[in-house]
Amino acid sequence: MGDLVTVRLVLHPMTVSEAERVVAGELDGDGRWAPGYPMKGDVSAARRFLDTCANTDDPQPFGNYEIRRRDDGQSIGGLGFHGPADENGSVTIGYGLIPSERGKGYASEALRALLLFARARGVTSVKGDADHDNVASQHVMMAAGMRPTGQDQRVRYFETAWSDATTTADPHS
Template identity: 35%
Template sequence: MQALRSNRIVTTERLMMIPPGKENLPDLTRLKGDDRVFGIMLHGVRTAERTREELEDDTDFWEVRGYGTWCVFERTSGDFLGICGFMERPDGRGVALRYALWPECRGKGYAREAARAALAFGHAAGLKRIIAVARFTNHASRAVMQDIGMTPAGDFRHKGEAMLVFESLA
């Protein structure tokens, strides 16, 4: 599996982004089970079982689509920082960029670096339109989307929350 994933590995100045495998399940379980990280994500905090199911879904998504979600690591230390990549929005809005990094990573530019690299990969893989969604109140995520060149493309309400849609067109 690692050889198959090698052409899907993305590196930046400071990061290495690798499609997830079973070896990443402990890191993913901690990340997705942490309310500070996934408490504001679509569908919220995940159980260990749900994280395992999502890992299987992510692996299948890569196999079918040729793109997906990466595990993000700092190149120098090898530390697991979080995830970044693509998912098909369950509300039918399209393929969406998503990112979720440990709170300790905030303010260091890792989300921007990972999201920018993911966006470039997605467009190179043939995605003409990539969206991203953030709560109106999530100013940090909105700033990342704007800084990587995504533009406002609408809004909607989800469970009483105002949500903003951004897009990037190839």
């Protein structure tokens, strides 16, 4: 599976060896990691990805992606699916950026691309959540087209859904 490319970013599907390096905290051989990457969430996502690969198989295209800047190729965060679509065609997503890259629109750009990608592959809805105090993440999801669907004591829930799962939009733009 190839990279997903946006105007400013490359969403690179994580391989098993890349996930193992993230979990171990071993700098990649190409020196692609921006200072501060990987974060705790990236390590947790890489562990979940490795567990999935070991227990079922590589979940791509519904796996993890490194968010890389196009201009220098450095990894500045991650996003991805918590697993393949369920029986209703729904997936759950997560994402994060290193602190120095927040507030630049990268997370919304990456999430919009991932939503288009999911829709083009037959997904009917995408869900996510953010802690109540994580207003920036809530704004990212709304900027990408997700809408609030509820909340509990800890988080606010978001979703985007399509009545049909086909699109002519190019998920790589």
